[in-house]
Amino acid sequence: MxxxxxxxxxxxxxxxxxxxxxxxxxxxxxxxxxxxxxxxxxxxxxxxxxxxxxxxxxxxxxxxxxxxxxxxxxxxxxxxxxxxxxxxxxxxxxxxxxxxxxxxxxxxxxxxxYAPELSGTDELFLEEESDMTLSCDSRANPPVTMVWHRDGQALDLSVGRYVATDDGVTARLSATTLKRELHEGLYSCTASSPVEGTTTTKSFQVTVTDKVMKFPRDAMIAGIVVVVCTAMLALLSRWDRIFKCCKK
The missing domain is CATH 2.60.40.10 (Immunoglobulins)
Structure with a gap:
């Protein structure tokens, strides 16, 4: 054995x-x-x-x-x-x-x-009553929380009806029906990486301009079509008289 x-x-x-x-x-x-x-x-x-x-x-x-x-x-x-x-x-x-x-x-x-790549300042001119969307790259490992500021102060999302979203790739700040007194200013998105020990920021200078009355192109085209059609009908209705006049 x-x-x-x-x-x-x-x-x-x-x-x-x-x-x-x-x-x-x-x-x-x-x-x-x-x-x-x-x-x-x-x-x-x-x-x-x-x-x-x-x-x-x-x-x-x-x-x-x-x-x-x-x-x-x-x-x-x-x-x-x-x-x-x-x-x-x-x-x-x-x-x-x-x-x-x-x-x-x-x-x-x-x-x-790695931390998000945030830098520089974008300048935006937006009309009153229009919409605004600001975007920042939020890709990071480990994930980070993006903080939004306006004129150096933490942004209160309830004032100005802001909506902040982050899908792990892009962080967005949106607002609708802009008003100069509520939305104009210097915005920034800031991310702090605990692993990298760094803080990165991207800024947006938003200027809200007066609303410009847009030319009603469609309505004008429709009006021209009506005028032309009316003129042609009037011409056709008087065609016999015009023809007799020309024969004389």
């Missing part, structure tokens, strides 16, 4: 030593759940190594798409550099596998922290 158990143990040990495996390491180091935390414009260095015997070739994939590698960066060990890290890299999965055995693989996922 001891001989049998010894043989089984030796077999299992042999299998564990000869099993193919792929290991992916990262700088910054891989954290909890296989995530690599980084920031915008930083660099992430990935390395992949294989325990397979022979000239086993490695492949890299980003979100399922094959990454092109030079010939000297494929056998046994392969390196990949992500620089500069962008917003589009947030959530991206980098997978390394054996070319001839896709089951043998390893992967990491990037988690990119």
């Amino acid at each position: 001891r001989v049998i158990w010894t043989a089984i143990f030796a077999y299992l040990l042999h299998c564990s030593c000869t099993a193919e495996a792929v290991t992916v390491e990262s700088l910054p180091a891989v954290g909890y759940g296989g995530f690599v935390q980084t920031k915008l414009n930083h660099t992430v260095s990935l390395s992949c190594s294989s325990t397979a015997a022979g000239e086993e070739e490695l492949q890299w994939f980003r979100n399922g798409l094959l990454v092109s590698l030079p010939e000297g960066n494929r056998l046994h060990q392969s390196r990949l550099c992500v620089y500069p890290v962008s917003r589009e890299d947030n959530g991206a999965i980098f997978l390394c596998q054996l070319k001839n055995n896709a089951v043998v693989n390893g992967s990491v996922q990037l988690e990119v922290t």
Whole structure:
């Protein structure tokens, strides 16, 4: 019996030593759940190594798409550099596998922290009784709360019948039936990122102008058509008299 158990143990040990495996390491180091935390414009260095015997070739994939590698960066060990890290890299999965055995693989996922990109001042001229919509980029990881101000004071949404919305991509501030005394001023949207430790702001200088009476084009066209039709009917009704006059 001891001989049998010894043989089984030796077999299992042999299998564990000869099993193919792929290991992916990262700088910054891989954290909890296989995530690599980084920031915008930083660099992430990935390395992949294989325990397979022979000239086993490695492949890299980003979100399922094959990454092109030079010939000297494929056998046994392969390196990949992500620089500069962008917003589009947030959530991206980098997978390394054996070319001839896709089951043998390893992967990491990037988690990119970034704040909204807010800057500059837009100038708007809007007529009284018209509508207003101000938009700010609110994309951030982790998500942030957008705060609106008017003339340096936190905006009271109930005064001026404002509506503030944020779908995680764009924050909007809207108002209808503008009035100069209620809506004119310097607006700003501000976002504070707890991770980045930064505050970004975009401003809007809103000037409410007098309402301009618009030319009633449709009504005028309709009036011209009526006048022309009336003139033609009048001409047709008098055609016999005009014809007799011309014959004389």
